[in-house]
Amino acid sequence: MNDSIIASQFREPVHDSQATFRALLSATSRPGTIIDIPSPTTSPAPLGSALTAIALSLLDDTTPLWLDAALNTDSVTNYLRFHSGVRTVSDPREAMFGFFSCADTLIDFDRFNRGDSFYPDRSATLVVQLPSLTGGRPVSLSGPGIETETSVAPAGLPEGFWTHWNENAASYPVGIDLVLADQRSVLGLPRTTKASIS
Amino acid sequence: MLDDLGLDAAQEDYSFAFLDEQTKRMVRRAILKAVAIPGYQVPFGDREVPLPPGWGTGGIQVTASIIGRSDRLKVIDQGADDTTNAVSIRRFFKRVTGISTTESTGEATIIQSRHRIPERLLEDAQILIMQTPQPEPMRRLINSEEQARKLHAFARYGLMQVRLYEDIARFGHVAVSHDYPVRVHRRYLSSPSPIPRFDNPKLHRNRALIIFGAGRERRIHAIPPFTEVRSLDFEDYPFEVQKWEQCCALCGSDNSYLDEVLLDDKGSIQFICSDTSYCNDRRVESRRR
Ligand SMILES: [Zn+2]
Numbered sequence: 001m002n003d004s005i006i007a008s009q010f011r012e013p014v015h016d017s018q019a020t021f022r023a024l025l026s027a028t029s030r031p032g033t034i035i036d037i038p039s040p041t042t043s044p045a046p047l048g049s050a051l052t053a054i055a056l057s058l059l060d061d062t063t064p065l066w067l068d069a070a071l072n073t074d075s076v077t078n079y080l081r082f083h084s085g086v087r088t089v090s091d092p093r094e095a096m097f098g099f100f101s102c103a104d105t106l107i108d109f110d111r112f113n114r115g116d117s118f119y120p121d122r123s124a125t126l127v128v129q130l131p132s133l134t135g136g137r138p139v140s141l142s143g144p145g146i147e148t149e150t151s152v153a154p155a156g157l158p159e160g161f162w163t164h165w166n167e168n169a170a171s172y173p174v175g176i177d178l179v180l181a182d183q184r185s186v187l188g189l190p191r192t193t194k195a196s197i198s
Numbered sequence: 199m200l201d202d203l204g205l206d207a208a209q210e211d212y213s214f215a216f217l218d219e220q221t222k223r224m225v226r227r228a229i230l231k232a233v234a235i236p237g238y239q240v241p242f243g244d245r246e247v248p249l250p251p252g253w254g255t256g257g258i259q260v261t262a263s264i265i266g267r268s269d270r271l272k273v274i275d276q277g278a279d280d281t282t283n284a285v286s287i288r289r290f291f292k293r294v295t296g297i298s299t300t301e302s303t304g305e306a307t308i309i310q311s312r313h314r315i316p317e318r319l320l321e322d323a324q325i326l327i328m329q330t331p332q333p334e335p336m337r338r339l340i341n342s343e344e345q346a347r348k349l350h351a352f353a354r355y356g357l358m359q360v361r362l363y364e365d366i367a368r369f370g371h372v373a374v375s376h377d378y379p380v381r382v383h384r385r386y387l388s389s390p391s392p393i394p395r396f397d398n399p400k401l402h403r404n405r406a407l408i409i410f411g412a413g414r415e416r417r418i419h420a421i422p423p424f425t426e427v428r429s430l431d432f433e434d435y436p437f438e439v440q441k442w443e444q445c446c447a448l449c450g451s452d453n454s455y456l457d458e459v460l461l462d463d464k465g466s467i468q469f470i471c472s473d474t475s476y477c478n479d480r481r482v483e484s485r486r487r
Contacts, residue, residue, distance in 0.1 A: 014214045018266045021226045025264070028233045029407045029422045030322075058230075060223055117351040121231040121240045144236050144383055144425040173385060177234045190234035192383065192422075 009056055009083045010040050020057035027179065027188030032141045032150035034133050036185050044079040046070055046101050048129050050181035052079075059097060061085040066095035066112075066124075068105060092124075100128040103157050107164055112176055120173040123191075127179045130156040133187050143169075143193040154180050154187060162195040169194045215262040216294040225263035225418070229409060232420035237382025238350070239333050239417040254287060255413030257310045257329035261291065264325065264409075265308060271299045272306035277314040277455070277472035284312075303475045313376075315397040317454045317476040320406035322423065330391040333412040333419060335379040355387045358430060366435050375440070381428045382421055396439045396455045401427040444469040449480035 010016035016038045023037040043052035059065060065086045067076065072088070080086050089095050092111040100106055106128055115123030136155035139162050142148070168175045168191060175191035215222070228242035265271065271291055275284040279301040287310065288299045300306050303316040312329040320326060336346040339357050349355065358379055365373045372378075378395040382388045390401055391410055401408065401421055408421040421427060431437035445452045447468045454476060456469040471477035 014219065015267060017219065017222075018214075018264075021222075022264065022266060024230060025226075025233065025407070028230050029420075058223060058227055060220060062224070063227070118347055120235050120238060121228075123231075125230070145233075145422040147424050173235050173238060177231075192234065192236065 009042075010038070010053075013056070016040070016053070017057040020053045023186060024054065024057070024179065024188070027186045028145075028177070028190050029188075030145045031143060031188050031190060031193040032146060032152045034185050034187050037181070039184070044073075044075045046073075047076045047079070047099070048181065049183050050186060051099055051127055051129055054127055054179070054181070054186075055080055055084055055086065055099070059084045059086040061087060063096045064089045064094050066090070066092050066098040068098075068100045068102075070101035071099055095124055098124055098126040100126065103128050103130060103161065107158050107161060109164075109168070109176055109178075114168075114171070114176055115174045117174060120175075123174060123176050125177045125179065127181060130154050130180055130182055132156070133180060133182045133185055139195045139197050141189075141193050141195055143190075145190070146193070149196075152187060162197050165189065165195055214295060215265050215291070217259065217262045221259075222263045225259055228418045229260065229263065229420065232409065232418045233407070233422050235386075236421055236425050237380075237386030237388040237419055239388075239412075239419045242416050242418060254283065254312065254329045256411030256415075256418075257312065257327050257413075258287065258290075258411075259413060260327045260409050260411035260418065261308060261310050262294075264327070265291065265295055265297065267295070267297060269297050269307045270305055271297060272301060272303060272309045272475075273299070273311070274309065274314060274316070274473075274475075275312045277316075277457075278474045280474065301475055302479070303473075304479075313392050313394075314455070314472060315393055315400045317451075317471070317473045318479070320404055322405050324406040326404075326406050326408045328391045328393070328408065328410045330389065330410045330412040330417075331414075332377075333389055333391075333410060333415055333417040335377075335387050335389040350386060353385060353387075355381075355430075358387060359432075362430055363432065366432070371435070371438075372431075378437075379430050381430060383425050384428075386419075387430075388419060388421075394440060394455055395429065395437075398427075398429045398437070399439065403427075442469060446471045446477060449477045449484070451477070451480060 019038045023035045027035045037050050037053050039049045040052050043049045065088050112124035132155045136153045138151050138153040140149045140151050178189040180187045228240045232240045273284045273288040275281040303318045308325050310327045362372045377392045380388050403424050405423050410419045429437040442456050448470050454471045457472045459468045461468050
């Protein structure tokens, strides 16, 4: 195997994977909190640094991955296949993870597996690349992991997103889970999180 | 017992925290879903975890999948840091991770525990990992896994209410002293692991993330911070915790969980805190004053 290709993922695969997971765990257990995430040494454009780190940390040959049209390029799929062994699928219903290059087409997340009442854990986790996790329209979040309420303002979400998100939250315990990411950090939106738009 | 695990020092990098990377990823994905669905038991599948079955493997798997170089680990068994099992698990992690360990609740970033939740209030940055022999609260009442899953799917927990009410009819109170079932986030009926019911109120809106690992059953469930956790009860028989007439003989605490200790062969007894770190802190504190 070629050392230069192997070296171009995490600097320290074991420890950086662990740190990436801990960032995701913090983000999921404290929704609305922006958490820094380790950067891999390279990432295959247009797959950003945070999404690459999440892929390297969580994905393998047991986790079918769906990529949106912009991410579904040879350089991205080759990179992911080489470093994590992940298999990409074109049918969103078969995906355990879905990666989005931007939030424009996210509104349609009902296309993904939402789990069922017997196995709500079998729902998809969607990871969405945003220009920034701040600077957008503020909304207030509540639910497990949040002491009372917390305000977030991710930029780049489509019109009507939060209304649609609340429909997902209303179908609890089934539903998808979401991770919003910019280049350096993540913000978790598990299905238990409700948004109130002022 | 864990010293029998045949650790290979030469493989240090790839055996950080002992588990291989694919096993960790599998456990990590299960943990994230468990946090997203509070109280629901996430099965973590088909992959054999390379640890000998038996006491504590569920907690060890969770700790091994979470722990990193900057963590400080505390391990307690029945509230104490110095019991054989707590010591050997602590030594095991020290050896396979090189991280520092502590007996102080306040200094730990990860606390792996069996049968107790520390008396000291946990903080935002801490994670409590509970070892769980049987994660399915309905298992005491029904044998079939399929049947239990169906009851969870429809949130039909009447059977458990009936079971607890039978106690009230017979004894005048619910006689369940440990592993008292809770309702998490107003949805899933969950087992808090065999903690005394004294500890149940600590689960409610705790600041720390709590993760329960069941090794043999291969299930993980979690309670995120600030999550509503209610012990099952009845309007006319509200949930109550154990109370003692005595204070701790060592530190004088009147609000901690006490163990009865035999002092001599004449049957003299003493009550002392089960949480040794809490008791020590209080004694150090009072000596300073
Ligand atoms: Zn004491």
